[in-house]
Amino acid sequence: MTLRTLIERLAPLLACVGLLTLWQVAALGLNNDSFPTALDSVRAVPAILGDKEALINILASLRRMAIGFAAAVLVSIPLGLLMGRSRGVASFFNPLLMVIYPVPKAALMPIIMLWLGVGDLSKTLVIFLGVSLPVIYHSFEGAKAVEEKMLWSGAAMGLSAMQRLIRIVLPAALPEILTGCRTGLVLALITMVTSEMIARQSGAGNILFNALDMGQYDTVYAMIIIIGAMGICLDAAFERMRERLVRWSEPQFDIPLSFS
Amino acid sequence: MNLMPSRTDLKVEAEPAAKSAIPMIEIDHVSQVFQTSSRQDHLALSDISLTIDDGAFVSILGPSGCGKSTLLYIVGGFLNPTQGVARMKGNPITGPGPDRGPVFQEFALFPWKSVLGNVMYGPRQQGVKAADAEAQGRALIEMVGLKGFEDFYPKELSGGMKQRVALARTLAYHPAVLLMDEPFGALDAHTRTRLQNDLLNIWERDRKTVLFVTHSVDEAVFLSDKVVMMSRSPGRIKQIIDIDLPRPRRRTELLLDPRYQKYVVEIERMFDDAGDDELRP
Numbered sequence: 001m002t003l004r005t006l007i008e009r010l011a012p013l014l015a016c017v018g019l020l021t022l023w024q025v026a027a028l029g030l031n032n033d034s035f036p037t038a039l040d041s042v043r044a045v046p047a048i049l050g051d052k053e054a055l056i057n058i059l060a061s062l063r064r065m066a067i068g069f070a071a072a073v074l075v076s077i078p079l080g081l082l083m084g085r086s087r088g089v090a091s092f093f094n095p096l097l098m099v100i101y102p103v104p105k106a107a108l109m110p111i112i113m114l115w116l117g118v119g120d121l122s123k124t125l126v127i128f129l130g131v132s133l134p135v136i137y138h139s140f141e142g143a144k145a146v147e148e149k150m151l152w153s154g155a156a157m158g159l160s161a162m163q164r165l166i167r168i169v170l171p172a173a174l175p176e177i178l179t180g181c182r183t184g185l186v187l188a189l190i191t192m193v194t195s196e197m198i199a200r201q202s203g204a205g206n207i208l209f210n211a212l213d214m215g216q217y218d219t220v221y222a223m224i225i226i227i228g229a230m231g232i233c234l235d236a237a238f239e240r241m242r243e244r245l246v247r248w249s250e251p252q253f254d255i256p257l258s259f260s
Numbered sequence: 261m262n263l264m265p266s267r268t269d270l271k272v273e274a275e276p277a278a279k280s281a282i283p284m285i286e287i288d289h290v291s292q293v294f295q296t297s298s299r300q301d302h303l304a305l306s307d308i309s310l311t312i313d314d315g316a317f318v319s320i321l322g323p324s325g326c327g328k329s330t331l332l333y334i335v336g337g338f339l340n341p342t343q344g345v346a347r348m349k350g351n352p353i354t355g356p357g358p359d360r361g362p363v364f365q366e367f368a369l370f371p372w373k374s375v376l377g378n379v380m381y382g383p384r385q386q387g388v389k390a391a392d393a394e395a396q397g398r399a400l401i402e403m404v405g406l407k408g409f410e411d412f413y414p415k416e417l418s419g420g421m422k423q424r425v426a427l428a429r430t431l432a433y434h435p436a437v438l439l440m441d442e443p444f445g446a447l448d449a450h451t452r453t454r455l456q457n458d459l460l461n462i463w464e465r466d467r468k469t470v471l472f473v474t475h476s477v478d479e480a481v482f483l484s485d486k487v488v489m490m491s492r493s494p495g496r497i498k499q500i501i502d503i504d505l506p507r508p509r510r511r512t513e514l515l516l517d518p519r520y521q522k523y524v525v526e527i528e529r530m531f532d533d534a535g536d537d538e539l540r541p
Binding site for chain 2: 147149150152153155156157158159168171172174246247248249
């Protein structure tokens with residue numbers, strides 16, 4: 001039993017070590033300049049994190065990501081809930097969203113840059129767009145699935161339509177909403193990097209692509225490791241919070257799909 | 261008009277006769293038309309008229325699809341009738357309100373709230389202080405037999421326990437009328453019997469007006485003062501039967517009582533004679 005728990009605990013770590021070993025062996029075997037070994041890449045990580053300039057860049061990226069994500073969540077949850085409960089609102093916004101949905105948000109970047117420049121605003125807006133759609137979609141689905149009788153029970157207690165939306169639909173749909181937010185968080189990271197890839201001015205993505213231009217391949221891979229680690233940490237932190245908020249709901253997975 | 265003898269005696273003394281002139285619930289020539297998926301009109305209820313007196317336990321009995329739940333939803337204000345009007349104490353019903361408390365077959369508890377949180381929800385909404393709402397909530401939870409489960413979440417409870425919570429949650433905001441929509445329909449036979457007994461015990465304390473929808477003849481006769489028999493396609497009232505059995509009722513005594521048996525057999529025969537089965541379109 002204890003051995004089994006130990007193995008289960010160590011499994012993610014073993015997977016990481018295994019992946020790095022595979023990388024090391026492959027890099028040594030190929031012996032190619034543009035494919036540094038795992039060891040070299042990992043060694044470059046502290047160098048980047050120790051550099052003040054790089055750190056400021058990465059923090060600026062995270063700041064844009066946080067603002068874009070927060071703004072998207074604040075707008076998308078109410079919109080999604082309204083769409084889920086009102087046919088009129090849904091049929092107004094649905095075609096609009098269907099047009100935006102399949103478009104890669106980074107593809108809008110050049111147009112947005114024409115209007116808003118290459119600064120923070122453009123990048124934050126792209127992150128906002130990237131996060132919005134999954135959050136709207138899941139809020140919509142969650143609100144739609146709320147049991148009619150639950151709302152009737154609330155109405156009989158004297159809750160107005162607005163109160164029912166905030167005090168019944170919102171908590172009832174919360175597990176689904178948070179699933180959307182989790183997807184949104186990862187998309188925020190992705191759009192953050194891509195936006196900086198297109199508007200090369202500052203940020204984590206900028207460091208990565210500058211290093212690529214200059215042929216500093218260990219830095220490139222180190223940045224990929226850093227961005228990946230940020231993703232894992234953000235997702236794990238979010239998952240912690242999510243679990244606490246929806247402890248009351250039915251367990252959906254026995255194995256938590258995260259590295260927490 | 262056959263209310264329980266004890267009740268009528270009490271009433272004569274306690275209240276002037278004028279009050280009984282306005283019935284608690286009055287359903288006045290109500291019809292309900294639904295559109296089916298093939299865009300045809302389906303007449304769910306056809307010209308229903310019914311009055312329910314204050315303090316009466318009235319069951320609506322009929323096969324599935326006879327519109328008995330629809331009728332309850334109209335009284336609850338959750339549906340607007342296509343024709344006719346339902347009134348509560350003489351006032352037309354235009355929407356849901358805390359004077360009519362529903363209990364649904366699906367329980368419809370708030371899953372993010374604990375048992376106590378669910379029961380306190382209505383009183384808190386009506387501005388009852390938290391401490392008072394909690395004290396009343398705990399007392400109600402004890403009354404429905406769930407003492408010790410105050411902090412459980414609905415997902416941790418069995419079906420019967422959930423329905424007890426739902427009943428306590430509705431009783432908590434003191435509705436004048438209880439609207440029970442096949443409340444025990446999703447429960448196993450044993451749990452069902454226990455809940456019927458407990459419901460009667462609770463009801464006999466304050467004798468709220470109850471409108472109770474069921475498809476079980478035994479259940480309707482056991483609980484009710486009056487059984488409204490409905491038939492399908494279109495839903496209409498077939499007959500209203502007064503159940504003149506003494507209260508308080510004990511199941512074990514009642515099952516041996518020839519009068520009880522006679523009511524059950526009589527009602528079942530009437531449904532048989534009509535050939536009112538599921539297979540008719």
